[in-house]
Amino acid sequence: MNGEIIVNVCMGTGGIAAGAEMVMKAFQDEFAAAGLENATVQNRCKLHKVGCRGFCAKDVLVDISVDGEVSTYQFIQEDMVKRLVREHVVGGKPIREWMAGDDYHVFHDNQTKVILHDLGKINPESIDDYIGVEGYTAAKKALMTMTAEEVVNEVKNSGLRGRGGGGFPTGLKWSLCAANEADQRYVICNADEGDPGAFMDRSMVEGNPHAVIEGMIITAYAIGATRGYVYIRAEYPLAVQRLRIALDQARERGFLGEKLFGTSFEFDIKIKLGAGAFVCGEETALIASIEGERGMPRAKPPFPANKGLWGKPTIINNVETLANLPPIINKGAEWFASIGSEKSKGTKVIALTGKIRNTGLIEIPMGMPLKDIIFKIGGGIEGDKLFKAVQTGGPSGGCIPQQFIDLPVDYEGLKSVGSMMGSGGMVVLDETDCMVNIAKFFLTFTQEESCGKCVPCRIGTKRLLEILTRITEGKGKKGDIELLQELAEDVRDSSLCGLGMSAPNPVISTIKYFRHEYEAHINRKKCPAKVCNKLLTFFIRPDQCVGCGMCAKACSVKAISGDLKQPHRIDNALCIKCGSCYDVCKFNAVVKD
């Protein structure tokens, strides 16, 4: 290692969006200019593209490691590279003022990284990098030293549960599948991540595709499948491209195809691109989609484990679930079960977003209290506003209010307060968020993504949305809350698939915990968070107004009048409550109530 210099540039989708490709190019150019090009060849100075390490808000992130001494730089742009190379790479002097600060370290240090461990460290396009971190040793171990049953038992004993949302015990699902007589079985990797704001699967596939492939090999061996599919959104071009590269590399090395690792076991994987329908994340809809049908869920039972793709027993596991398998096989069920809470073992990857300082992709041990996630890893609420609630589980999850801030985040904990783990979305809300509007936001998404097959979901979610909409527009009626509750329960209880069953969750949980906000909208025609424009009155405080005229310029309906340098006024008869005046006023003179 003597004198080895490694430069890692974060090139996940987030990094690339922040300019990582240009940064990479700048490094290459600078290396060439500085005569380090040859050094690269001599293995002294390496330039790596690496996957996402979760803190995309700080991109482009660059690690420069000199003899194992790692310095992490944040917000790096191409024009900064010259100085980095000159001073740090060549000169050996790190540039302190560009380095990531405490928040970066707090963000990472409070996480427990099992499956994200190698993201941001290895080059996802290099199978050797993966092999360098014990890649494919788990698959090899399973195939060469364990029986299929032993693999199933290992996973059963680990307590691993499906990370896609349902939380069904993975080992149990496998044994149900393996118990079927069949001439063919299938393994499907569900990478159809559709929750708005979620990017767990994308980051995983972009950052460490081989781990997913290895998880699939282990699954296939355990249930006796010879064919696998990765169902992945076409909107994830980088993930798809890296997955293709990884599949080709794995085939070249004999990790896929016939006679895996020299055994008699045969397994190969095809990629199926999804067309961006949220419902295709539902396993029966996903199967229908692979079969070439419209992505519409089918009634269960029969469950896919018994009758799935082309009517054959099929295991569908989500990306994260699969990525957990290599470490379980390598380190053992006991080790895995030592992480997490009583009934939820291991870690969970969460996409932490919303009104929070540190947004990004995190991995926590199951059972970590909500407050640690929000206030430690997340660094607390942005702008020192008051924490109001956290929405978990994606668009069909529920809102958890402040009173549950100590809640352990695991399957049982979230369920106990009317929300769910889902695939791990977490949106933090503060005092400026209107809970009726939040419910409306999520319903807008789910009703658009309903496949239209069953009545409660197709029409029920539409009616829920319509009622929510009229409440936010000041047209709410007495009895609307009860009607919402009744309909939400009925849609939940009679819908065909998970989408419809869970779509009412945001409505049910916000009414449960924030009923007063609904009542304020309906009874007093007021939005306490001052979000629902149609319920607001805009006016200008004469004592604050300097008469700059900005608001009058911004007003599209000419509702604002006033002489220059004199306080202005808003004619409420004309005002359409668009909020433009509020946004442009630099003197906080425009007030909404």
Added chain:
Amino acid sequence: MISLTIDDKKIEAPHGATVLEAARLAKIDIPTLCHDPRMKPFGACRLCIVDIAGLPRPVTSCTTPATEGMVVTTSSPRLERLRKTTVELLLSDHPNDCMVCIQAGDCSLQDLAYRYGIRDNRFSGAVRQHKRVDNNPFILRDQDKCVLCGLCVRVCDEVQGVGAIGYANRGFESDICPPFKKDLNCEFCGQCVSVCPTGALTAKMWVGQPRLDGLQPTETTCTYCGCGCNVTLHTHGNKVARVSSRSDNHNRGWLCVKGRFGYDFINSPERLTTPLIRRQKGGALEPAGWDEALDLITSRLQSVKEQYGPDAIGGLASARCTNEENYLFQKLLRAGIGTNNVDHCARY
């Protein structure tokens, strides 16, 4: 056979039966809208939900296999509330113009509305407004009345093997249409019309005719090809106003375009209504009375027979007419006239 309990009744059902099938065998009524025993279960309408002991939430009985010892409840305040909500939701997106709808009286949605006594609907809101594209010769598609039960799509695919229609769009805007929302251009078997539970799919030929319950049904056999499909002629006075086929017959209620829609020849104004006679060679055929026509036939046949013998007369019977007519016809030739010169067009 397996035994299970439905609504406290011990029931025997064959292996592989669904809960719905088991219940129907025992004459226990469970409402459905998207179910047809001739097709695969679909589970879309959610009306046939039942509670099964040990399961946390209601399941659709049409898709759930009955298992040994299963305990099923088909009706409870909760289940009825869910069903009623479903029907209300359907009606909230329906024109509700039963007064002028041709399918009134033969509409599952109307029956459900009646069953659940839905006079006031708790739900109101947007209603789908489809553009009608109906220049095809046979089928009227009023998509505003579609409940998306999927029966038409499934019958076209599973039974007819054509796949002329499918689902398009998502969510509330989901609808069923031919590719690219064009007009129907298919075999026009009308299987879709026959399975549609509402007035969404009807036949152009029915327009202006009395509704089904105002028509007199007669069970008979189709007059076209050799398949021998059972058909029901629905008549009004001396007019055939509709043709249907019962689902419990050997053709399972399926018909082709000719059998289902090709019946207007019966009441064609071109039908022969009087005997015609050519009074002189080379002249025109002119209307005549029956006696004149029959007497002429007899005298001419008799004279040919007298002059040339019975084998100078021949008869062609009909592959379209009844057994009895053909029997009498060949008997006439053989026993009445005395010749075996009788054949029919089987070879063509």
Added chain:
Amino acid sequence: MAGLATKFGSGAMTNSVEGISRNDVLFVIGSNTTENHPIIGLRMKEAVAGGAQLIVADPRRIPLVKFATLWLRHRPGTDSVLLNAIMNVILAEGLEDKKFIADRTEGYAEFVESLATFTPEFAEGVTGVAADDIRKAARIYAGAGNAGIYYAMGITQHTMGTNNVMAVGNLAMLTGNLGKDAAGVNPLRGQNNVQGACDMGCLPGDYPGYQKVSNPAVQAKFEKAWGKSLSPKPGLTASEMTGAMLSGDLRAMYIFGENPALSDPNMSHSIKAFKALDFLVVQDIFLTETAELADVVLPGASFAEKDGTFTSSERRVQRVRPAIASPGEAKNDLAIIHEVYKRIDPAAAAFDVAAAELFAEAASLWPGIAGMQYDRLEGDGLQWPCPTVDHPGTSYLFQETFPREGGKALFSNVPYVVSDELPDSEYPFLLTTGRELFHYHTGTMTRKSKGLNAAASEPFIEINPADAAVLGISDAELLSVSSRRGSIKVKARVSDIVPAKVVFIPFHYKEAAANMLTSDALDPISKIMEAKVCAVRVEKQAA
């Protein structure tokens, strides 16, 4: 029908439509089933959906090809060569059912010899089907537990039609696919009551129930029943009648519910024949092309106006019931025939011509339906044979024996016979005729239906794009099509449904009647016409 009757002793569908879905293999040859027997077609699709393999042998890319495991596109008129070659492969590969052959057939040794020359390679040259595909077909068919053969006019309407039918029968016998619930030989009947018309004795040589007029015992039985002395001399077939009219041997005709002027081959020839008659009576519901030639036209009743029974393709006797009254002075056909009968033979006045009575009379004369009575025909009716009143009817034939002397099925040698008129330099295209989904036979009924006529409004000639390109023909262009017998004008439909050098015209349309072109060459045994093969010339209209 003659072919199967010779081999099995009966010429009807051996199996039931319902059983099609239980076939492991379906072999459809010379039947555009989904268009001409749509509901039987549904059962075939159901079988395929359930995992059955489907072999389609047809020169045209018929809709069923979409569902086929294997499509054999043989040249029109080469069916028996194709079938013989399939059997040649079955023997060569030892796939025959030796037990069935030994126990239930005769004439085998000679038959085996007759197949020797029909190697797949030889057949490839004649039929145009690759030898390997012939082998594949043999293996699929012979490998089935239950294989059903389905055919129609595509097999029979040839000068060697009887041969073709015999070859079909041989194939089933060779593999033991007979006498089983879902394995057999199934001729699909083109019209609603072809089966019934045959059953009821509307055949020149047969009394009701296929009892031969030439058999003295049978003659005696019917003479006794009808109280008349009867002729022992078989009559003329329909196609022979045409010749007899022209030669003056046949002077008067009574045509009931048929339109031979449009459906007969070589139409101008047959119209000339009808015109040569001294007297022609036509009884129909419309003024058909044939009725227009008549001296007397009698207005009959449509199926919606009458009481009686039809017998479907699967030998199923079903009720027909009156729903409405006939228009104007039109009468029930039984009453009309009875009126004529009474005037010819006053004794007929005593006949009870109620449909149920006539059916009972027929049932008393034919043991095959002796167990049927109207009250037993409610619902789905009954399939013959149904010999006794407690017999449930017969869903498939020949379970134990064949109704031939000795009880065995007969193998027949089928030689290579060439179609009567093949294309040459003067008439370079092979014309094959048939039906389309939206019309029925001569269109007497369907062309009076607004909807059907809108869906299929005009005649057309299907011509392969390659041929169209050579002739410079574009789609929908009006063409002149001529044969040695006549000429019609018809619009082109450029389509690869037909292979190169083959054209297809449906025969429903009087304005461009395909039968103006077809040949009246006949099969020497069944006297069926060769509607599926003749030579034509296709020309662009002069500008």
